[in-house]
Amino acid sequence: MFEYLSAINHVFEIAFYVLLFILFYASLKKCFLQDGQSKGKLFFQSLITNPIILFFSMCFVAVLIVYVGLALRLHDFTKVDSNSLINDTLTSSVILLITYILFIFITIPISYLVGKSLKAHNKSLVTFVYLMFSVIVTVYSDRSSILSADTGWPFSTLANISSIINVACLLLLYFFIMKALARLSDKKRDINWKLFLIPPIAFLLLYGVFDFYTLTFCSTDANAVVQILSFVIQVLFIWAFYVIIKNIKATGDAQESKEEVKTLSVEVMEALAHTIDAKDEYTRGHSVRVAKYSRMLAQRLGLSREDCENVYYMALLHDIGKIGVPNEIINNPSKLTDEQYDVIKTHPGLGYDILAEIKSRPDLVVGARWHHERYDGKGYPDGKIGEDIPFFARIIAVADSYDAMTSNRSYRKYMSQDKVRSEIEKNAGTQFDPKVAQVMLTLIDEDKEYTMHE
Numbered sequence: 001m002f003e004y005l006s007a008i009n010h011v012f013e014i015a016f017y018v019l020l021f022i023l024f025y026a027s028l029k030k031c032f033l034q035d036g037q038s039k040g041k042l043f044f045q046s047l048i049t050n051p052i053i054l055f056f057s058m059c060f061v062a063v064l065i066v067y068v069g070l071a072l073r074l075h076d077f078t079k080v081d082s083n084s085l086i087n088d089t090l091t092s093s094v095i096l097l098i099t100y101i102l103f104i105f106i107t108i109p110i111s112y113l114v115g116k117s118l119k120a121h122n123k124s125l126v127t128f129v130y131l132m133f134s135v136i137v138t139v140y141s142d143r144s145s146i147l148s149a150d151t152g153w154p155f156s157t158l159a160n161i162s163s164i165i166n167v168a169c170l171l172l173l174y175f176f177i178m179k180a181l182a183r184l185s186d187k188k189r190d191i192n193w194k195l196f197l198i199p200p201i202a203f204l205l206l207y208g209v210f211d212f213y214t215l216t217f218c219s220t221d222a223n224a225v226v227q228i229l230s231f232v233i234q235v236l237f238i239w240a241f242y243v244i245i246k247n248i249k250a251t252g253d254a255q256e257s258k259e260e261v262k263t264l265s266v267e268v269m270e271a272l273a274h275t276i277d278a279k280d281e282y283t284r285g286h287s288v289r290v291a292k293y294s295r296m297l298a299q300r301l302g303l304s305r306e307d308c309e310n311v312y313y314m315a316l317l318h319d320i321g322k323i324g325v326p327n328e329i330i331n332n333p334s335k336l337t338d339e340q341y342d343v344i345k346t347h348p349g350l351g352y353d354i355l356a357e358i359k360s361r362p363d364l365v366v367g368a369r370w371h372h373e374r375y376d377g378k379g380y381p382d383g384k385i386g387e388d389i390p391f392f393a394r395i396i397a398v399a400d401s402y403d404a405m406t407s408n409r410s411y412r413k414y415m416s417q418d419k420v421r422s423e424i425e426k427n428a429g430t431q432f433d434p435k436v437a438q439v440m441l442t443l444i445d446e447d448k449e450y451t452m453h454e
């Protein structure tokens, strides 16, 4: 009976490692293989960076370290039979300890390198997959180590200490996984958190029974129980893998659709900007240029990447209120009357009302409403002064004026760079925020060929 079980167990063990490797490769492929990447390269990478192979390499290194240590410690090393050394429980406990420590310290940088070489957009996801597989290898290797543990004192105590350290390492790895997972997605509901708690809880329960039988009885009956339990553990982890890969895929899909929505909204905003510019025949491309200049200013002002993007979108739609201004006023080639000018001045308010409808982006209204405010408070529509004007609107105001001066009009060609520069300089602190104006001057000075114009 026991022989059969033992044989079946060996077959299972080999199958388990093969399956573990295939799953590791499949999860890398599913999560990270992007267009234009070679599958062969990915296979090779998953082969050499596979936690199973890594673990056994670590075992080999640990054995070497222990042997060197023993050689230094035992002066009569040459007289000791090497077979008895490797069978010594003390030696194997030390080997295991060193292996686990090496394994944990090496897994983390390797997962980082894998993410880097796969050019994965989400390195946390790579770390997650990698550590998950490492945990399973650690758990499984630990199971084998208990199976072969000697019961005689003090070796059983050492084996137990080593097991406790292994469980502690396992929990530490799990902690890293949970931490990496939190960064995977903003939408936590995409991941069923409970599923990640089941494997360690189930494992620890089985581990207790398992340990008890092996170390207390160490009989054939107990071994049979151990074999059966090991089947259960294998099945448990294969199931856990399936669930985890499914979850990663769901997270990936959610991120993809999030990207799609983002692309769509950018395209819609750009289409809107073109609509505004098409209405005014003298200011073609104005919105897109103002958006670009605003982003350049924001970058130079040291704003975060996200804020630079936000400024870009706000600037893209800053003149959207012009949709509500009659065409004959907007396209009037001669000087505007006071009444007509009053109508033009309604466009920030109109723009605000339009953009306020976009409830998911409440920040978009800033550029539309306050881009005609002046730093000295003489602007419109609210006459805000200085720092009371939102910072993003102060940036857009400079970009807007710069583009107005560097664009062709029906009555004039774009102004010379020197003239534009002196206008910006002159109005810094009155019309413009001096800080933003200073950055604009730097951009002008760097534009030696004067390429920034219509």
Ligand SMILES: [Fe+2]
Residues within 6 Å of the ligand: 318, 319, 347, 371, 372
């Ligand atoms: Fe405007």
